[in-house]
Amino acid sequence: MTTRTLAVVSAGLSTPSSTRLLADRLADAAVAALAERGAEVRTETIELREHARDLADHLVTGFPNAGLRPVLDTVAGAAGLIAVTPIFSASYSGLFKTFVDVLDRDALYGTPVLLGATAGTARHQLALDHAMRPLFAYLHAAVTPTAVFAASEDWGAGGASHELGERIIRAGGELAGLVAARPASSTADPFADVPDFTTLLSR
Amino acid sequence: MQFGVFSVSDITPDPTTGRTPTEAERLQAVLRIAEKTEEVGLDVFALGEHHNPPFFSSSPTTTLAYIAARTRRLQLSTATTLITTNDPVKIAEDYAMLQHLAGGRVDLTLGRGNTGPVYPWFGQDIRQGLPLAVENYALLRRLWDSDVVDWEGRFRTPLQGFTSTPRPLHGVAPFVWHGSIRSPEIAEQAAYYGDGFFHNHIFWPADHTRRMVDFYRRRFEHHGHGNADQAIVGLGGQVFMRKNSQDAVREFRPYFDEAPVYGHGPSLEDFARETPLTVGSPQQVIDRTLGFRDYVGDYQRQLFLIDHAGLPLKTVLEQLDLLGEEVVPVLRREFAALKPAHVPDAPTHDTLVAARNAQQGVAA
Numbered sequence: 001m002t003t004r005t006l007a008v009v010s011a012g013l014s015t016p017s018s019t020r021l022l023a024d025r026l027a028d029a030a031v032a033a034l035a036e037r038g039a040e041v042r043t044e045t046i047e048l049r050e051h052a053r054d055l056a057d058h059l060v061t062g063f064p065n066a067g068l069r070p071v072l073d074t075v076a077g078a079a080g081l082i083a084v085t086p087i088f089s090a091s092y093s094g095l096f097k098t099f100v101d102v103l104d105r106d107a108l109y110g111t112p113v114l115l116g117a118t119a120g121t122a123r124h125q126l127a128l129d130h131a132m133r134p135l136f137a138y139l140h141a142a143v144t145p146t147a148v149f150a151a152s153e154d155w156g157a158g159g160a161s162h163e164l165g166e167r168i169i170r171a172g173g174e175l176a177g178l179v180a181a182r183p184a185s186s187t188a189d190p191f192a193d194v195p196d197f198t199t200l201l202s203r
Numbered sequence: 204m205q206f207g208v209f210s211v212s213d214i215t216p217d218p219t220t221g222r223t224p225t226e227a228e229r230l231q232a233v234l235r236i237a238e239k240t241e242e243v244g245l246d247v248f249a250l251g252e253h254h255n256p257p258f259f260s261s262s263p264t265t266t267l268a269y270i271a272a273r274t275r276r277l278q279l280s281t282a283t284t285l286i287t288t289n290d291p292v293k294i295a296e297d298y299a300m301l302q303h304l305a306g307g308r309v310d311l312t313l314g315r316g317n318t319g320p321v322y323p324w325f326g327q328d329i330r331q332g333l334p335l336a337v338e339n340y341a342l343l344r345r346l347w348d349s350d351v352v353d354w355e356g357r358f359r360t361p362l363q364g365f366t367s368t369p370r371p372l373h374g375v376a377p378f379v380w381h382g383s384i385r386s387p388e389i390a391e392q393a394a395y396y397g398d399g400f401f402h403n404h405i406f407w408p409a410d411h412t413r414r415m416v417d418f419y420r421r422r423f424e425h426h427g428h429g430n431a432d433q434a435i436v437g438l439g440g441q442v443f444m445r446k447n448s449q450d451a452v453r454e455f456r457p458y459f460d461e462a463p464v465y466g467h468g469p470s471l472e473d474f475a476r477e478t479p480l481t482v483g484s485p486q487q488v489i490d491r492t493l494g495f496r497d498y499v500g501d502y503q504r505q506l507f508l509i510d511h512a513g514l515p516l517k518t519v520l521e522q523l524d525l526l527g528e529e530v531v532p533v534l535r536r537e538f539a540a541l542k543p544a545h546v547p548d549a550p551t552h553d554t555l556v557a558a559r560n561a562q563q564g565v566a567a
Contacts, residue, residue: 060468063407065477191418194387197395197426200337 004184006030007078008045011085011096012118019118020047022150022168023084026116029172030082030179037180044074048095055098064102076107080179081141083132084116087124091131092117100135108141112178114171115147125149142182144174204538205504205549206531207247208240208523209282209439212260215513218461223513226259232516233260237270239520241277243527249280249312249506254288254321257463264297271305278551279305282439282506283314283382283401286343287335288325290359294339295346295367302372307552310378312401312437313340315389331358333388340379340392347376375559378550380437380504383415390415394422399435399549404495405508406464408477412438413498420500432546437504438495441480444525448483454518455482462512485529492530493537501542503549505534 008027012019027043034041048055054068064072075081085096092100115132119125128147136143148171154164210233216223224232237248248270250263260266267279279301284294294311302309315332316322322329338356345352346367355361371377380399383389384407393400400419402412416436423434443458445451452471459471459482474480481491492505507526510519548554 057469057473061406061465061474061477063411063477065469065473066408191387191414194391194418197337197391200333200388200391201341203334203337 003040003042004079004179005074005077006034006041006043006080006082006179007075008043008082009048009075009084009096009099010045011048011093011099013049013086013093013095017086018150018152018155019084019086019116021155022116022118022148023082025168026082026084026114026148026172026175029168030080030114030175031172033169033173033176034179037176039176039180041079041179044078046071046074048099051099052095055095055102058102059098068102072103072107076104078111079182079184080112080114080175081108082114082116082175083136084118085132087117087119087127090124091127092135097135100139103139105139108136108139110182111141112144112175112182113141114144114175116149116171117147118150120152122149122151122153125151142178144171144178146171146174204502204535204542205246205278206526206534207245207249207278207280207504207506208236208509208526209247209249209251209280209506210236210260210510211251211282211508212253212258213463213511214257214259215463215511216461217513217515218457230259230266232519233266233510234270234273235516236510236519236523237277238273239523241274243523243531245523245527245531246276247278247280247504247506249282251282252285252316253318254324255318264301267309268301268304271301271308274308277308279309280380281311283312283316285316285321286313286339287315287332288321288327289339291339291343292346292359292362292365292367295343296369298377299347299367299369299371302377302552303369307372307556309552310380310399310550312380312382312399314382315386327358333386334358336389337392340381340396344376344396347371372552373556375552375555377552378555380435385411385415387415387418390419391422394419394428394434395426397423397426397428399437399503401437401504402439402499404439404479405441406478409479409495409498412479416499416502430545432500432543435504435547435549436499436502437506437549438479438499438502439506439508440492440495441478441508442488442492442522442526443482443509444485444488444522444530446484448487451482451484458512458514466512485525488530489533489537492534496538496541501538501546503547 008023010020010023058064085092117128148167214229240248252263263281352365380401381389381393382401384403404412420431420434424431443455481488509522
């Protein structure tokens with residue numbers, strides 16, 4: 001059996017980025033929980049910042065260039081996805097949404113997805129539920145019950161930090177459960193399931 | 204192998220002058236381009252169909268009939284004819300009419316269009332794009348191949364005892380190509396009927412074209428029309444040439460940067476690397492075009508897009524001179540030397556009539 005891939009998408013813009021930090025910790029938690037279940041996965045982390053121009057070109061030309069194509073293939077072929085965005089103006093960032101916009105419509109159909117978001121203050125945390133969840137519901141992804149929000153203060157000392165760690169472990173466990181329960185699927189081939197023309201004619 | 208040009212009839216400002224040609228000027232320019240295509244020794248001129256500005260070509264058969272009267276050898280085609288929103292009865296009538304006027308020098312390329320509102324403007328539902336292409340073409344075939352048609356389908360009012368006139372010239376319908384950038388179902392349709400498959404080949408990476416053509420070839424063989432390498436394949440392509448490669452890049456760049464479809468996105472260099480766009484010397488165009496064969500196999504028709512993005516008529520005519528004098532003669536020789544004997548040329552009216560006569564001779 002080939003090792004399955006856990007795709008980790010971070011839309012953070014700064015370096016270092018708290019969005020990437022959250023993405024890494026969620027990935028660690030999911031990998032650990034999968035290991036407990038005896039499942040080995042390889043993580044592939046995608047920094048959307050590195051593909052900002054590729055994504056803009058895709059909007060204009062309608063196709064992914066050579067830099068973006070393997071990234072889209074990785075996400076479409078992944079056994080699970082961790083998607084983390086900073087919250088800008090009450091929602092996911094434009095860069096994050098652009099990435100989602102250029103995914104094939106069925107790329108995440110049934111794929112287990114763990115959502116994360118970061119912001120300066122906790123006042124933005126509902127964006128996970130009013131913006132991120134509906135977006136992934138549209139994509140027919142299987143989103144974990146727990147999504148993880150981290151405000152700046154969550155990274156500091158005190159009880160809040162402890163709570164963030166617990167949420168990360170819980171969410172990672174939920175993703176591991178969904179990934180482990182899902183049979184390995186082959187990468188979708190658009191040419192494999194074209195109906196014979198006599199079928200098309202008789203529809 | 205056939206070589207030619209295709210125009211989408213866009214009326215685009217020239218970014219170097221800011222001037223937009225009038226509809227009348229652009230229409231006359233396209234007529235001149237078509238005549239020049241024959242003068243320089245190319246084989247095919249194809250014209251698009253659009254129903255909204257900034258395009259003028261709503262009625263390709265009218266324009267092509269005029270061009271037919273002004274030329275003697277030129278094969279006339281479309282890029283594309285909308286099989287989804289045109290009434291197939293009107294397509295059958297219009298193109299049979301054109302076929303008679305042009306003495307058989309007509310084929311057509313069917314497409315589903317790329318402008319969403321055209322569907323509702325013509326009373327159709329864009330979500331039914333594929334079923335419309337399937338049903339409308341099935342009816343079109345019957346209207347051309349049978350003298351009297353009884354027909355009932357989902358999208359059009361039924362026909363009882365209907366005869367489409369004029370009947371196709373010498374009883375043989377124009378050859379049909381099916382064009383699609385990304386729908387394997389259309390490649391399957393072309394394969395099912397043993398028709399040609401045309402890939403626009405301009406806006407997408409070569410690997411995508413390779414997969415579409417490979418699928419069409421496999422299905423052509425599956426449906427019993429011959430070996431996969433005998434399927435009828437056409438490609439688009441986009442070139443801009445000057446004797447000196449750097450001059451070509453310098454002159455074309457403002458047109459590229461402002462072009463509809465891909466302007467304001469990737470650099471000319473990036474786009475030329477990702478897609479078949481070639482901007483350079485005639486030799487570079489020759490080398491790149493010969494390379495298409497490496498991933499689609501021996502193919503039958505190569506059409507170039509040379510008149511878009513606001514390029515002035517004078518420049519387009521110069522491009523045609525370069526194609527006719529320096530590029531196409533070499534491509535003809537090289538492609539012909541590479542092509543095995545069992546790979547057919549693109550069908551023409553004469554070869555289709557001969558094939559029909561041979562078949563009837565066998566039947567009798």
